[in-house]
Amino acid sequence: xxxxxxxxxxxxxxxxxxxxxxxxxxxxxxxxxxxxxxxxxxxxxxxxxxxxxxxxxxxxxxxxxxxxxxxxxxxxxxxxxxxxxxxxxxxxxxxxxxxxxxxxxxxxxxxxxxxxxxxxxxxxxxxxxxxxxxxxxxxxxxxxxxxxxxxxxxxxxxxxxxxxxxxxxxxxxxxxxxxxxxxxxxxxxxxxxxxxxxxxxxxxxxxxxxxxxxxxxxxxxxxxxxxxxxxxxxx
Numbered sequence: 367x368x369x370x371x372x373x374x375x376x377x378x379x380x381x382x383x384x385x386x387x388x389x390x391x392x393x394x395x396x397x398x399x400x401x402x403x404x405x406x407x408x409x410x411x412x413x414x415x416x417x418x419x420x421x422x423x424x425x426x427x428x429x430x431x432x433x434x435x436x437x438x439x440x441x442x443x444x445x446x447x448x449x450x451x452x453x454x455x456x457x458x459x460x461x462x463x464x465x466x467x468x469x470x471x472x473x474x475x476x477x478x479x480x481x482x483x484x485x486x487x488x489x490x491x492x493x494x495x496x497x498x499x500x501x502x503x504x505x506x507x508x509x510x511x512x513x514x515x516x517x518x519x520x521x522x523x524x525x526x527x528x529x530x531x532x533x534x535x536x537x538x539x540x541x542x543x544x545x546x547x548x549x550x551x552x553x554x555x556x557x558x559x560x561x562x563x564x565x566x567x568x569x570x571x572x573x574x575x576x577x578x579x580x581x582x583x584x585x586x587x588x589x590x591x592x593x594x595x596x597x598x599x600x601x
Contacts, residue, residue: 454519455552458539462554465489465524466537468511470562474569475506479528479535486515486526518552520544534559 468489473479480488489511491497501507518524518539525546528535534556541550562568 452542454542457519458541458552461518461524462537462539462552463558464512465526466554466556466558467561469535469537470559471511471568472507472509473559474562474566475508476504477506480526482527486524490515 465486469479469486472489480486488500489509490513491500492510497507497509500509515524520540520542522540522544524537524539526535526537537554538546539552540546541548541552543550
């Protein structure tokens with residue numbers, strides 16, 4: 367009979383796996399665990415585990431944020447880089463341009479800017495009685511120069527005052543804070559006051575105020591005839 371004792375000593379059986387499972391059983395258990403975890407992850411994905419309550423909360427948050435942002439966008443203006451130009455600022459700047467051009471045209475016809483007492487309202491006279499009064503005081507007035515005078519976008523009157531020493535008048539909006547002389551005041555482009563003199567096409571090429579009454583003609587007869595014509599038009 368063959369003695370296998372020596373061979374058994376040389377080839378000892380492998381130690382059993384923890385839990386007493388065989389290698390095949392352990393591999394099968396690992397495969398099953400893998401499939402279970404895979405299915406669990408699929409069921410618990412970001413979309414699968416969020417029910418109607420979650421999406422209802424998302425919609426509610428979006429509505430609240432929209433209610434806060436949309437009014438700001440409606441009132442607000444344009445964002446250029448880091449500088450934000452509010453819509454009210456844009457409206458005030460356009461008003462400054464319109465009023466400064468209108469004042470230039472008033473001076474073109476009348477020869478001087480409106481007085482502080484007359485203010486900007488003299489630019490917008492439309493009623494026949496008002497027009498007769500202003501023409502009696504200011505020969506050459508040919509307005510209205512603007513449709514109407516309103517307050518600035520923040521509900522304040524525009525500041526206007528002619529300079530005693532001459533030159534362009536003081537004209538500005540007090541801006542969002544409603545206080546004069548602060549950094550948010552809105553000022554016109556000073557060149558706008560002279561636009562009426564630089565381009566006279568809007569007047570059908572009437573002579574500007576400083577040239578009225580000066581007639582250059584080849585002879586005295588022509589000069590008197592032109593002067594008589596000018597008298598008809600109040601120039």
